[in-house]
Amino acid sequence: MEKTYNKISVTASGVLSPLGSNQVSVREAYKNNRHYLTKDLFNGEELFVGRLQEKDLEIAGEIRNGDPKYASLDPSVIYAILVSRIAVREAGWNEEKDFGINFGSSRGATELFEKYHKEFLEKGYSSTLASPTTTLGNISSWVAHDLQNEGPQISHSITCSTALHSLLNGVAWIRSGMSERFLVGGSEASLTPFTIAQMRSLKIYARDIAADYPCRALDMEKSSNTMVLGEGAAAMCLERGVASNALAVIAGVGYATEILKHNISITSDAVCFQRSMKMALKGIDPREVDVIVMHAPGTIKGDLSELRAIGKVFGDHKPALTSNKWKIGHTFGASGLLSADLAITMIRDQKFVGVPFEEGAGIRGPIRKVMVNAVGFGGNAVSILLEAPEKYLKE
Structure with missing residues (x-):
């Protein structure tokens, strides 16, 4: 008999992306075939x-102006506070103080780092708040302060x-x-000149400014890299067991790393993804997975290696494949949970959200299980298997 206490429910989600921060409008935005990228x-x-x-x-500006202590915070922290407030409110945790918080970021306080470094180069000294406002633990600490939380606080x-x-x-x-x-989350506010320059130096940034779809995530025929950088944040509330108000149930988790050949390496068939997906599927038939929300950043090697890994794990069974990076860009440290929110959108609406320039990737019938993938520089892959609560399958 299945042990339900090993399952964990996602009871609320707060998101912030180019699609918006209101769940209703975000779900509506996923129904159209336009991207939300701008020049x-x-x-x-x-x-x-x-x-x-x-x-x-x-x-975000109202949050910053609502407390004098918030005036000096990086946008990545403000965005984390914004989505955390949404998620906690939706979960009904406003009176609950004893829950854990884990909030992370890939680049961290990017805007402030660049500001304070420029100041140092020009003046030869740094502002008093330079260190406390750019430390990594800054994000979860301020989220906990804002929610008046008394549980453990983790940043990474x-x-x-x-x-x-x-x-x-x-x-x-x-x-x-x-x-x-x-409460778990990720936040990224890295649309700054130096960060963009770093991505362009790697030769992975989209160059065609006349393209109908500048980011061609999942287009396996593209002849150039098409990654586009986005900003955003996401937070989700997790609770033990299968809750009556669950948006989705976490049926499996997996993680893996690869032996590095260079700083941004990943093998041609993404061994890290193969391992993470197999771990998430432990005890579950791969044929039960209906959809995979791929990491698929829009790079030639990144997209193709993940697709090959999926082929290795799923064999003849072909889950429907999708990604949201063509629509909102790659939000770095926030991207995995924004992908998970897309998975939850498909589970709630029981409707597949595809990639408009990738034909034949749809799905018929109920969406019961959705896998979500993410990987970063260094080959740190994570796969999450989300399961639809029965209430959405009966509607």
Whole structure:
């Protein structure tokens, strides 16, 4: 008999991306075939990026102005506070203070780092708040302060798989019996000149500013790299067992790393993904997986290696494949949970959300299980298997 206490429910989700921060509008945005990337100037050159909507920047501004202590915080911290408030409110945790928090970021306080470093180069000294506002633990500490939380607080950075590593940590704490609830998340505000320059130096950034779809994630015929950088954040509330208000149930988790050949290496058939997906599927027939939300950043090697890994694990069974990076860009440390939110959207609506330029990737019938993948520099892969609660399958 299946042990339900090993399962963990996602009872709420708070998101912030170029699609918005309101779940209803985000779900509606996934129904159309337009991307939400915009052109902007960086170092004198026009490029595509995934910027937040003006109304969401106003909400972030209200949070910043609502407390004098928030005035000096990096946008990545403000975004984390914003999505955490949404998730906690939706989960009904407003009066609950004893839950864990794990919030991470790939790049961290990017805007402040660049600001304070420039100041140092120009003046020869640094501002008083330079260190406390750019330390990595800054994110979870301020989220905990804002929520008046009394549970454990964890921050980390595991490149682009950061948000799903937050979820892994939450699962581990709950399964260990050390916590009944955990708030997990990732936040990224890295649309800065130096960060964009770093991505362009790797030769992976999209160059075609006239393209209908500048990021060609899942297009296995593309002849150039098409990654586009986006900003955003996501937070999810996890609770032990199968909750009546569950948006999805975590049926499996997996993780793996690869032996590095160079700083950004990943094998041609993504051995790390093969291992993480197999771990997440432990005890589950791969044929039960209906959809995979791929990491698929829009690079030639990255997309293809993940597709090959899926072929190795799933064989003749071909789950429907999708990604949201063509729509919102690659949000680095936040991307894994924004992908998980897409998975939850498909589970709630029982409707597959595909990639418009990738034909024949749809699905018929109920969406029962969705796998979500994320990987970062260094070959740190995470796979999460989400299961639809019965209430969505009966509607």
